[in-house]
Amino acid sequence: MSESPVRIGVLALQGDVREHLRVLGELGAVAVGVRRPAEVESIDALIIPGGESTTMDKLVRAFDLQEPLRKRLAGGMPAYGSCAGMIMLADRLADARPDQETLGGLDITVRRNAFGRQVDSFEHDLHMPALRDGVRDPLRAVFIRAPWVEDLGPQVEVLARVEEGEAAGRVVAVRQGNIVATSFHPEVTRDARVHEYFVGLVRRVVP
Template sequence: MNSLIGVLAVQGDVREHARSLESLGAATRLVRRPEELDGLDGIVLPGGESTTMDKLLRAFDLRDPLRERLQAGLPAYGSCAGMILLADRVLDATPDQQTLGGLDVTVRRNAFGRQVDSFEDDLEMPLVLGEEHEPVRAVFIRAPWVEAVGPQVQVLGTVTTGPAAGRIVAVRQGSLLATSFHPEVTGDHRIHEYFLGMTK
């Protein structure tokens, strides 16, 4: 039985995540309403604009049901804005911004700068990919980074080059996975494959 993975579809790069998951044999469902959470084996929170996504989650009466599912153990993967949605604490947030929470991390919005400051880096991620692996080509677009992690959080990847070297950009805590970068835009499906393994 293939996993059924929801992709939060209120805003952001929804189709790219769905394509990555489907290329690995997963079934996908776009999620805009609370009832579309039923029966999911996991959910992806895509990149986009975190404040807009927060407002739309509330407008669609989706925030509280999704938060309850996450607290009950529904596996989730958040990329970029999705990482912000999963974080317990956000720096440089708008005054009314809320998150779903669950990840004991502090993230900084737009930490790498504006769209013009987007960049790419090759990340070593042995906990995800094994010791013998090609690095992940990570694409950062107005991305957050993780400034602090709690004791239960595994750091899976850090920036290797440039002024942001050493910054945490991939984390896992139990059933929650988050990256600052966008694996759905590179054609490298290994992060999605790792997440599917978490949903089994």
């Protein structure tokens, strides 16, 4: 386990950047915004925030970040994506714009806006056994124009599913190796357990 604080970047082009930086700082990580290719090389791990995935994709390419990020992810850099971040980390998209690209890394197919539009946003209690107290104490998950996972490869671990309602059984949190993604936005709540889980993962793998 790393003795020094891990340096975790938050892709700072669009979306819930400040919220992620705040939680990371509270957990003792060195939290930095990432906007330039050189900054990609200076971090131990990356968070891709919630936001608008098509805009994020365009900005990643406009800022010449796509290839540096793909290279680091392929090399094993830990990453966490929330909502739009899940879309950006997926290898495949359903119902996406023809020109939309992703960074990849997760062997999953993700459907954008699967739960509906902004007016269909909702909160739902999830049990995530991988989290501290995740079986006993449910996580209050906030879904905003959220995606879900429609298909996943054999190396992908399901961390959480919707438990009630019309979407019961839908996969909304996954992990594959050093990459974690959720359909929901833990950064907008005061429950830091998802970030705590990711920071712990980073501390275990960073030399």
